[in-house]
Amino acid sequence: MSDPLPTPKQREMLCDMIHHAFVELRLLGWDGHAAQAADLADAFHNIAKEMYGWGRFSWETFRGMLETYQCKWRGEDALNRMDFVEMLDEIRRGN
Secondary structure (H helix, E strand, C coil): CCCCCCCHHHHHHHHHHHHHHHHHHHHHHHCCCHHHHHHHHHHHCCHHHHCCCCCCCCHHHHHHHHHHHHHHCCCCCCCCCCCHHHHHHHHHHCC
16 A cells, blocks of 8 residues: 655655765765665665655655665674664654
8 A cells, every 4th residue: 555645845855865875875886885785776766756656655665675774784894874764754754
C-alpha cells in the first residue's frame, strides 16, 4: 500500500537530502569505498521518482532502506557523514 505523496515542501527537502547523498557518494568514491557507495545508491535509487508518484511511495520502506544502510556501515571503516534516517524523520515531521 502506498502512502500519500509528499507535500511540495517535503519534496523540496527530499531533494536536498538526495543532494547530500550525491555528495556522500562522491566522497565515498574518492576514498575508495565502492561497496558502501553502492549500498547508499541502492537506498536512494528510487526515491526521486517515487516521491512524484512512480511506483509505490512509502515513508517506512525508504526509512527501512536508509536504516539498513546506516546499520551496515557503522564503525571505524565506514565513512558516514550524514544521518539520513534522522533527516528523513525531520522531513516526515515537516521540519
